[in-house]
Amino acid sequence: MSEQMSERIKNYINTLENNLDKAYSVAIKSRSLGFDPEDEVDIPLTKTLPERVEKLVASAVPGLKESGLSERISELEKEYGAQAWEVAMIIALEVAQQKFCKFQNSKDAMEAGIRTGFAYATMGIVSAPLEGFIELRIKKRKDGKEYFAMVYAGPVRGAGGTAAAVSLLIADYVRVKMGYGAYDADENEKSRAFVELTDYHERVTNLQYKPSEEETKYLQSHLPVEIDGDPTEEIDVSNYKDLPRIATNRIRGGMCLVLSMVALKAPKLWKAVSKIQSQFEIQWSFLSEFIALQKKMKAQTSGSNDAGRKILPDYTYIADLVAGRPVLSFPLRSGGFRLRYGRSRVSGFSAASLHPSSLFVLDKYIATGTQLKTERPGKAAAITVCDSIEPPVVKLLDGSVVRLEHADKHIEGIAEIIYLGDMLISYGDFYDRAHPLIPAGYCEEWYSQEFEAACKEKFNTTDPEILSSELGISPKIISGILKSPLTKYPNAKESIMLSMNLGVPLHPRFTPYFSQIAPHDLNDLNSWLQKGKLHFEGNSLEKIVLPMDHSKRHLEILGVPHKVISGEKIVVEKDEANVLFVLFRLGDEKKELPKFDDPVELINSFSPVKVRDKAGTFIGARMGRPEKSKMRKLTGSPQTLFPVGNEGGRMRSFHEALSRGKIKSSFPLFYCASCQKDSIYRICINCRNKCEQRYYCRTCGVTAKQTCQHG
Structure with a gap:
């Protein structure tokens, strides 16, 4: 126990451990009486990952118990x-080389080694290494050499996608070191894999990611270890049956799960494998080409048309859309959820945040806890709310545009959602899914850091009082920008003043979405704004009044709040009026905008105040599986503690079964030698002696042996 712990925490942990020991002693004593199916407590106590791995694998391979395995893992x-x-990988090989215990043959040793490595990859907390990975089969290549076939079953799902894929990596390392050949899939086996994936996806259950035919065949052609599986479904595959090296015609759920996970986790796998493959003498460079192929398939494009585009739309999240699950935004579609990096107190790993107003404008269809499938970084996210991120920008029925910070004010009068607002996603989600970081829009925390850097560079201080005297801005405002940028910000005039004095960009709260408008539309907007009437109160610009014109749409796309008066006039007030006045130099003589292909560069070349791209990247999203949040219960909430069968009636009532006097169900067979009576209990209810287990064969009847001549 760490010496840095407080006495209170030490006492708390000691209390937990002491009470746990007492509970285990009671459980051990209870099991020793023989009334339970097993005489030992199933779950061993462990404190570290190496101990968990050893005890988990030792339940299937007893020879590894107290063999020094956990100590070796700690060393590694x-x-x-x-x-x-x-x-x-290393511990898998060492077990396969029988360094910890001896096995009957090398196949058993290699299988145990792969289980051990798989258990370590899953942190020793799931049953997938024992029940999901069924066995290692040694099969023949076409040239007569032998290769590995990993046989999986449904419980491999519990390992998670990454660990399931890593199990193949572990097996391949053992294969290489033990001198076996690589898998050589033929065309029928490649086609069988795709057909089986399709059948499983369409006839059994949705895969998290269903690879295309091209992706599937590419993987089958290059994977050095075969992904095999036991038949888990009663359904036969629809085509490519009776293949010599595939033992069953039925759908193999484990195979489908692992193969789809290799495809899904390829970027994450390659990121790690690329650093170690030369050291471990394995060849997984094919993943690099596969990822390029995958990007092409996901983008639903030939690749050549988007050669200059760095970020491609990803349609995976809407590939298998189900009725009743709305699409909230399409891939990279302008106006969708704007990517914002970070986390709130209620968001985190696989949990993103939206602005409360975003939930309202979506007709309250999305609520806290709703699962959304997102375009990036992939997989899904549970939704929470955060009111310090960018809210939606909406157009009202009268044509006015508002920044919807408080949804209840305008919720009944929304005609169009121009921008859905931010989706706050943690960096960890991108890291976990091995997704490259993509550009985010200009935001308050970014502005705060640029402001701080500019103050240090120009004044060599960040003291609010000193900066206030130099910049002519309230110390409270300066302190807010530096310490609480999400809730404290300058007004438009102050932001413009800071930009001109320090050279920092305009504050993101007042920055229009310039990147979402075409350069020629920006010229139209400029010409229209020049026609506006400026209304001052003293030296302060209060509003700009513009005639109704088609250029109003450009103002909407920029996300600039404004009012429509009597359907004839457009009024831009206060902060927004001051921003447009400076950015488009409305106080000067009419000027044409320069020619640039990029609208942000265009406005920066013209305006005395610098702006950054506020849009960044828009993310597509759809609703996930709302029905999964419901409580799962059977009709009538029947109890299942006692096997009362049909005699218990619709409610599986214990009392109703008792009134009938008997039940029909499946029970184990035991025999008491002392009383010479059959029983269903391990302990005889008459003499309290331990009974002998019996087995049943349809031909032989009841037998004392677990196996007979019939199997």
Whole structure:
């Protein structure tokens, strides 16, 4: 226990451990009486990951118990780091080389080694290494050499996509070191894999990611280890049956899950494998080409048309859309959810935040806890709310445009959602999914850092009092920008003053979405704004009044709030009026905008105040699986503690079954030698002696042996 812990925490942990020990002693004593199916407590106590791995695998391979396995894992962790894939690969090989215990044959040793590495990759907390990975089969290549076939079953789902894919990496390392050949899939086996994936996806259950035919065949052609599986469904595959090296015609759920996960996790796999493959003498460079192919398939484009485009739209999240789950925004579509990096107190890993007004403008269809499938960084996110991010910008029924910070004011009068607002996503989600970071829009926390850097560079201080005297801005405002940028900000005039004095961009709160408008539309807007009437009160610009014109649409796309008066006049007031006045130099003589292909560069070349791209990247999203949040219960909430069968009636009532005097169900067979009576209990209810287990064969009847001549 760490010496840095307080006495209170130490006492708390000691209390937990002491009470746990007492509970285990009671459980051990209870199990020793023999009334339970097993005489030992199933879950062993462990404190570290290496101990968990050893005890988990030892339940299937008893020889590894107290063999020094956990100590060796701890040594490797010191060398490579905790939870490193290198540790899983090395420990798998050492078990396969029988360094910890002896096995009947090398196949059993290699299988145990792969289980051990797989258990480490899953942190020793799921049953997938024992129940999801069924066995290692040694099959023949066309040239007569032998190769590995990893046989999976449904419980491999519990490992998670990454760990399931890593199990193949572990197996391949063992294969290479033990001198076996690589898998050589033929055309029928490649086609069978795609057909089986399609059948599983369409006839059994939705895969998290269904690879295309091209992706599937590419993986089958290059994976050095075969992904095989036991039949998990009663349904046969629709085509490519009776293949010599595939033992069943039925759908193999485990195979489908793992193969789809390799496709889904390819970027994450390659990011890690590319650093270690030369050291471990494995060849997984094909993943690099596969990722390029995958991007092309996801973007639904030939690739050549988007050669100059760095970020391609990803349609995966809407590929298998189900009725009743609305699409909130399409891939990279302007006006969708704006990417914002960060996390609130209620968001985090696989949990994103939206502005409360975003939930309202979507007709309250999205609520806290709703699952959304997102375009980036992939997978899904549970939704929470955060009111310090960018709210939606909407157009009202009268044509006015407002920044909807308080949805209840205008919720009944919305005609169009121009911008949905921010989606706050943590960096960790991008890291976990191995998704490259993509451009985010200009935001308050970015502005705060640029402001701080500019103050240090020009005045060599960030003291609010000193800066106030130099800049002519309230110390309270300056302190707010530096310490609380999400809730404290300058007004438009102050922001313009700071931009001119420090050279920092215009504050993001007042920055229009210039990147969402075409340069020629910006010229139209400029010409229209020049026609506006400026209304001053003293030296202060209060509003700009503009005639109704088609250029109003450009103002809407920029996200600039304004009012429509009697359907004839457009009024831009106060902060927004001051921003447009400076950006378009409305006080000067009429000027034409210069020619630029990029609208942000165009406005920066013309305006005395610098602006940044406020839009960044828009993210597509749709509703996920709302029905999964419901409580799962059977009709009538029947109890299942006692096997009362049909005799318990519709409610599976224990009392109703008791009134009938008997039940029909499946029970184990036992025999008491002392009383010479059959029983369904391990302990005889008459003499309290331990009974002998019996088995049943349809031909032989009841037998004392677990196997007979019939199987």
